[in-house]
Amino acid sequence: MAESLCYRFAKIDRATYGIIPGVTDKKWYTNSYHVCPTEQISAFDKIDFEADFQPYSSGGCISYIEIPNLENNLEAVDQLVQYMYNNIQYCELNTRADFCCECGFHGEVLYDKENARWYCPQCGCVDQKKVIPTRRTCGYVGSFQWNEGKTEEITERVIHVD
Ligand SMILES: [Zn+2]
Numbered sequence: 001m002a003e004s005l006c007y008r009f010a011k012i013d014r015a016t017y018g019i020i021p022g023v024t025d026k027k028w029y030t031n032s033y034h035v036c037p038t039e040q041i042s043a044f045d046k047i048d049f050e051a052d053f054q055p056y057s058s059g060g061c062i063s064y065i066e067i068p069n070l071e072n073n074l075e076a077v078d079q080l081v082q083y084m085y086n087n088i089q090y091c092e093l094n095t096r097a098d099f100c101c102e103c104g105f106h107g108e109v110l111y112d113k114e115n116a117r118w119y120c121p122q123c124g125c126v127d128q129k130k131v132i133p134t135r136r137t138c139g140y141v142g143s144f145q146w147n148e149g150k151t152e153e154i155t156e157r158v159i160h161v162d
Pocket of ligand 1: 100105
Protein backbone atom coordinates (compact mmCIF):
# COMPACT_ATOMS: atom_id res chain seq x y z
CA MET A 1 0.00 0.00 0.00
CA ALA A 2 1.42 3.39 -0.93
CA GLU A 3 2.07 5.73 1.97
CA SER A 4 -0.76 8.14 1.13
CA LEU A 5 -3.24 5.30 0.69
CA CYS A 6 -2.78 4.32 4.35
CA TYR A 7 -4.67 7.51 5.16
CA ARG A 8 -7.06 7.58 2.18
CA PHE A 9 -8.33 4.03 2.70
CA ALA A 10 -8.74 4.58 6.45
CA LYS A 11 -10.81 7.70 5.77
CA ILE A 12 -13.01 5.95 3.21
CA ASP A 13 -13.57 2.93 5.45
CA ARG A 14 -14.41 5.10 8.45
CA ALA A 15 -16.95 7.07 6.38
CA THR A 16 -18.44 3.83 5.04
CA TYR A 17 -18.44 1.64 8.16
CA GLY A 18 -18.10 4.11 11.05
CA ILE A 19 -15.61 3.79 13.85
CA ILE A 20 -14.79 0.15 14.52
CA PRO A 21 -12.41 -0.27 17.49
CA GLY A 22 -9.05 -1.63 16.35
CA VAL A 23 -9.99 -1.27 12.68
CA THR A 24 -11.13 2.23 11.70
CA ASP A 25 -10.41 4.06 14.95
CA LYS A 26 -7.17 5.58 13.65
CA LYS A 27 -6.44 7.85 10.69
CA TRP A 28 -4.10 5.31 9.16
CA TYR A 29 -3.68 1.66 8.28
CA THR A 30 -0.50 -0.30 8.84
CA ASN A 31 1.52 -0.29 5.65
CA SER A 32 2.41 -3.48 3.80
CA TYR A 33 3.24 -6.61 5.83
CA HIS A 34 4.54 -4.59 8.76
CA VAL A 35 3.82 -5.26 12.39
CA CYS A 36 1.44 -2.54 13.56
CA PRO A 37 3.58 0.57 14.32
CA THR A 38 2.09 0.86 17.81
CA GLU A 39 2.76 -2.77 18.82
CA GLN A 40 5.34 -3.30 21.56
CA ILE A 41 7.77 -5.79 20.00
CA SER A 42 11.53 -6.18 20.15
CA ALA A 43 13.68 -5.37 17.14
CA PHE A 44 14.72 -9.01 16.77
CA ASP A 45 11.16 -10.36 16.96
CA LYS A 46 9.98 -7.77 14.44
CA ILE A 47 12.74 -8.73 12.01
CA ASP A 48 11.96 -12.44 12.42
CA PHE A 49 8.24 -11.90 11.84
CA GLU A 50 8.51 -9.58 8.85
CA ALA A 51 11.31 -11.48 7.09
CA ASP A 52 8.92 -14.28 6.15
CA PHE A 53 6.76 -11.87 4.13
CA GLN A 54 9.45 -10.19 2.06
CA PRO A 55 9.73 -12.88 -0.63
CA TYR A 56 6.00 -12.43 -1.32
CA SER A 57 6.11 -8.64 -1.57
CA SER A 58 7.00 -8.43 -5.25
CA GLY A 59 6.23 -4.70 -5.43
CA GLY A 60 9.07 -3.97 -3.04
CA CYS A 61 9.78 -4.56 0.59
CA ILE A 62 11.47 -2.78 3.41
CA SER A 63 11.21 -3.35 7.11
CA TYR A 64 12.23 -0.87 9.75
CA ILE A 65 13.32 -0.81 13.35
CA GLU A 66 12.64 2.31 15.39
CA ILE A 67 15.63 3.15 17.58
CA PRO A 68 16.46 5.81 20.16
CA ASN A 69 19.63 7.85 19.81
CA LEU A 70 22.34 5.17 19.81
CA GLU A 71 25.31 7.48 19.16
CA ASN A 72 26.79 6.27 22.44
CA ASN A 73 25.95 2.61 21.91
CA LEU A 74 27.50 1.60 18.62
CA GLU A 75 27.72 -2.00 19.85
CA ALA A 76 23.90 -2.12 19.80
CA VAL A 77 23.88 -0.69 16.27
CA ASP A 78 26.39 -3.34 15.21
CA GLN A 79 24.26 -6.12 16.72
CA LEU A 80 21.16 -4.87 14.93
CA VAL A 81 22.91 -4.56 11.58
CA GLN A 82 24.45 -8.03 11.93
CA TYR A 83 21.03 -9.48 12.77
CA MET A 84 19.46 -7.76 9.77
CA TYR A 85 22.24 -9.00 7.50
CA ASN A 86 21.73 -12.58 8.62
CA ASN A 87 17.93 -12.69 8.84
CA ILE A 88 16.13 -10.32 6.48
CA GLN A 89 16.45 -9.16 2.89
CA TYR A 90 15.95 -5.43 3.39
CA CYS A 91 15.67 -3.49 6.65
CA GLU A 92 16.55 -0.09 8.00
CA LEU A 93 17.12 1.69 11.30
CA ASN A 94 14.85 4.66 11.93
CA THR A 95 15.96 7.35 14.31
CA ARG A 96 14.60 10.76 15.16
CA ALA A 97 17.02 13.20 13.59
CA ASP A 98 14.84 16.27 13.98
CA PHE A 99 16.00 19.77 14.71
CA CYS A 100 14.79 23.20 15.77
CA CYS A 101 16.11 26.24 13.93
CA GLU A 102 14.98 28.52 16.76
CA CYS A 103 17.20 27.12 19.53
CA GLY A 104 19.47 24.63 17.78
CA PHE A 105 17.89 21.55 19.39
CA HIS A 106 18.74 18.21 17.75
CA GLY A 107 16.82 15.09 18.70
CA GLU A 108 13.11 14.29 18.63
CA VAL A 109 10.68 17.14 18.12
CA LEU A 110 7.17 16.36 19.31
CA TYR A 111 3.77 16.43 17.66
CA ASP A 112 0.76 18.23 19.09
CA LYS A 113 -2.05 16.05 17.75
CA GLU A 114 -4.82 18.41 18.90
CA ASN A 115 -3.41 21.34 16.96
CA ALA A 116 -1.80 19.20 14.23
CA ARG A 117 1.60 20.80 14.57
CA TRP A 118 5.15 19.95 15.58
CA TYR A 119 6.88 21.69 18.46
CA CYS A 120 10.32 21.84 20.02
CA PRO A 121 10.59 20.11 23.43
CA GLN A 122 13.46 22.41 24.40
CA CYS A 123 12.20 25.92 23.60
CA GLY A 124 8.52 25.29 22.82
CA CYS A 125 8.76 26.78 19.33
CA VAL A 126 5.74 25.92 17.17
CA ASP A 127 6.80 27.78 14.03
CA GLN A 128 6.48 25.05 11.41
CA LYS A 129 9.19 26.71 9.34
CA LYS A 130 11.64 26.33 12.23
CA VAL A 131 10.68 23.01 13.86
CA ILE A 132 11.78 20.34 11.40
CA PRO A 133 10.82 16.68 11.91
CA THR A 134 13.06 14.54 9.73
CA ARG A 135 11.94 10.94 9.75
CA ARG A 136 12.32 7.94 7.56
CA THR A 137 8.82 7.34 6.32
CA CYS A 138 9.41 3.89 4.91
CA GLY A 139 12.46 3.57 2.73
CA TYR A 140 13.13 7.27 2.35
CA VAL A 141 13.75 10.22 4.65
CA GLY A 142 11.28 13.06 4.55
CA SER A 143 10.07 16.18 6.27
CA PHE A 144 6.56 17.60 6.18
CA GLN A 145 5.43 15.81 3.03
CA TRP A 146 3.17 13.46 4.95
CA ASN A 147 -0.58 13.68 4.94
CA GLU A 148 -2.54 13.85 8.20
CA GLY A 149 -2.90 10.08 8.59
CA LYS A 150 0.73 9.26 7.86
CA THR A 151 1.86 12.05 10.21
CA GLU A 152 -0.14 10.47 13.02
CA GLU A 153 1.16 6.99 12.20
CA ILE A 154 4.76 8.24 12.33
CA THR A 155 4.18 9.97 15.67
CA GLU A 156 2.60 6.82 17.16
CA ARG A 157 5.46 4.45 16.27
CA VAL A 158 7.00 2.69 19.25
CA ILE A 159 10.73 2.21 19.85
CA HIS A 160 11.90 -1.38 19.28
CA VAL A 161 15.13 -1.17 21.28
CA ASP A 162 15.28 -0.76 25.04
ZN1 LIG B 1 13.80 24.82 19.96
